[in-house]
Each structure stands twice: as C-alpha cells, then as structure tokens.
Amino acid sequence: MAKILIVDDSPTETFAFRTMLEKHGHTVVAAENGADGVAMARKELPDIVLMDIVMPGLNGFQATRQLAKGDDTAHIPVVIVTTKDQETDKVWGKRQGARGYLVKPVDENTLLNTIADLLG
Numbered sequence: 001m002a003k004i005l006i007v008d009d010s011p012t013e014t015f016a017f018r019t020m021l022e023k024h025g026h027t028v029v030a031a032e033n034g035a036d037g038v039a040m041a042r043k044e045l046p047d048i049v050l051m052d053i054v055m056p057g058l059n060g061f062q063a064t065r066q067l068a069k070g071d072d073t074a075h076i077p078v079v080i081v082t083t084k085d086q087e088t089d090k091v092w093g094k095r096q097g098a099r100g101y102l103v104k105p106v107d108e109n110t111l112l113n114t115i116a117d118l119l120g
Contacts, residue, residue: 001024001025001026001027002026002027002046002047002048002115002119003026003027003028003029003044003045003046003047004021004026004027004028004029004046004047004048004049004050004115005028005029005030005031005037005040005041005044005046005048005049005050006018006021006028006029006030006031006049006050007030007031007032007033007034007036007037007040007049007050007051007052007055007060007063008030008032008050008051008052008055008081009032009033009052009054009055009056010052013052013104014030014032017050017081017111018030020108020111020112021111024112026115029044029046032055033055033056033057033058034051034055034057034058034059034060034062034063035057035058035063037049037051037058037063038058038063038066038067038070038073041067041073041076042070042072042073045072045073045076046076047076047119048076048077048078048079048115048118048119049067049076049077049078049079050079050081051063051064051078051079051080051081051098052080052081052082053080053082053084053089053093054082054083054084060080060082060093061092061093061096062096064078064080064093064096064097064098065096065097067097068096068097068098069097074097077099077100077118077119078097078098078099078100079098079099079100079101079102079114079115079118080093080098080100080101080102081102081104081106081111082101082102082103082104083103083104084103085103089101099118100114100117100118102114
C-alpha cells in the first residue's frame with residue numbers, strides 16, 4: 001500500500017482522510033500547513049500528496065508548485081483536495097503541477113480511485 005501525505009490545516013478533515021485511507025491499508029503522515037507539507041514531503045518522500053489550498057502561510061497552490069519543481073519531489077503526484085470548485089482554481093492547480101483535483105466533501109471511492117489511478 002501507499003504512503004500518503006495529507007497537507008490540511010483542518011484537524012477534522014485530516015482525521016477523516018486518515019481514517020478512510022488507513023482502513024484501506026495505506027500509511028498516512030500529515031502536515032498542518034503548506035511549508036510543513038513541503039518539508040515533510042522532502043523528508044518522508046510519500047507516494048502521493050493530498051493538498052488543501054486554503055491554509056495559513058504557504059497556501060496549497062504555492063506548496064504544490066514547490067513540490068512539482070523540486071528535484072527530490074517532482075516525481076510525487078499531488079492531488080489538490082479543497083472546497084474551491086471554480087474552474088479557474090482547477091486550471092491554476094494543474095498549472096502549479098497538481099495531477100488531480102478533488103472537491104470536498106470527497107467520496108471515499110472517488111478518493112481511492114484517484115489514488116489508484118495516479119499510482120498505477
């Protein structure tokens with residue numbers, strides 16, 4: 001199973017995703033903001049990152065861009081998971097390097113299928 005990094009400033013969202021993912025055998029690590037998420041990704045080298053957008057300090061778009069451009073992290077797929085559902089947000093997320101974009105609340109099967117598709 002995969003090692004998945006959740007980057008979200010909401011303890012409730014992080015708990016919900018962690019519960020969903022661990023139930024299916026994934027290992028979960030978490031960070032509460034974009035800067036910590038980038039640092040954790042570089043340290044842990046997860047198989048995939050689930051990234052919120054609206055966070056204090058470094059937001060999810062900025063953190064996604066840093067991971068997508070980093071020599072050590074560019075291979076890690078980032079899926080933006082957010083309440084922002086405007087088409088412009090989706091386009092901007094992809095431009096920052098995100099390989100997926102899910103709108104909260106996320107259905108468990110949709111989340112698991114997205115992860116499976118990206119990890120091949």
